[in-house]
Amino acid sequence: MTDTTTTAQTTTAKTGRTVLVTGGNRGIGYAIAEQFVAQGHRVAVTSRSGEGPSGTLTVRAEMTDAASIDAAFTEVEAALGPVEVVVANAGITRDTLLMRMSDDDFTSVIDTNLTGAFRVVKRASKGMLKARFGRIVLVSSVVGLLGSAGQVNYAASKSGLIGLARSVTRELGARGITANVVAPGFIETDMTAELPEAQQAAYKASIPAARFASATEVAKVITWISGDDAGYISGAVIPVDGGLGMGH
Template sequence: MTRSVLVTGGNRGIGLAIARAFQARGDAVAVTHRGSGAPEGLWGVSCDITDPAQVARAFDEVERVQGAVDVLVSNAGITDDKLLLRMTDPQFFRVLETNLGGAFRTSRRAAAGMLRKRQGRIVLISSVAGLRGSEGQANYAASKAGLVGLARSLARELGSRGITVNVVAPGLVETDMTAKLPEERRARMTADVPLGRIADPREVASAVVWLASPEASYVTGAVVPVDGGLGMGH
């Protein structure tokens, strides 16, 4: 059965790998972007997830084209790193508003349609930083930790209607951002990973696709780390 899938921030990096993975399974996939357009072969809708009106419009368009969203992957997020004493209030709250607030808004809108169908899958993309902390990323780590509380609250609220809500927490992943790291820092970060390497985005996508599959129908409120062991014990 073809499902309607929406991946926020699905125009690059981990989000793009997730969108491609669902597309390969035969699902109808839409990705959100902030004006850059969708990658070749994917359909995109422009949406700033900090704006409730834009979220509503994006969902309306997705529903019109491919039906009510069966699978929401909340992936869109930003960073704005700074050590605590140098971090301003706007820097802190802009990251929370995007990463955590955006997940709240899109989950709320998706859940409305899922409740009517009495089924659905919501997957929030967190980070190992939300579990173990990260120097200079108080805003980012707080937002990613918040996704766990959000997901588990929604899992309790929506579970009786056949809706699962889970979290995937990636570690170091091969993206444009990690590719730009100085070689010395990249090597130092990789050395902290028990598996001794950086993940391919498709490895994160595999976990997301599984959580959205019938095989994971009894999994909800879970945090699935895809971090090579970097966050073990948290």
């Protein structure tokens, strides 16, 4: 007798899922999109400028504009089918010390990083509820757990993603939808490569793993938490930080 569950899982693995990665035109988002493509999924990325990696559909979207996000989803759905996996990765920084931080410095970061993720998740949930399946991944930061001088706005936005994911889990968990947070630490990027060697060494000295992560290492955690094998994990915060944020 054929195991229908195994057959269904095999079919899913062959056909892949429709994935949307926000901010997928560079950095971690680009690596995430690449990893999903490599695993055989249908992948779209949002971008304000630039393009996603080869094999992806790039759509324009502004995280501060719900209508723009809705239009992006509509475009992806028409081309690739209903979004089954969404990775809310798009974000901005406006770093400065508290006493110098303007209201706009604070609210613009919150509106893009936190409220933007809310807009994306809300729009994605419509199709997920119909399908009774969904994977929501919110890309936070070790800073959201540890805090960081000069990043009151950014840390607050990244911390807020945890409450968002856990509340979504309680609301939608019975519908086959999971919502998790991945919190990267220091990542090898063009920005970190430009830091003076002494500063890089100082940062690495604070990390038990004594090195920065590659963007691919973060991406592989995200593709795993988005897969069928992680269907009973929801509301979790998964650090990818070399041990930097232990205990937080």
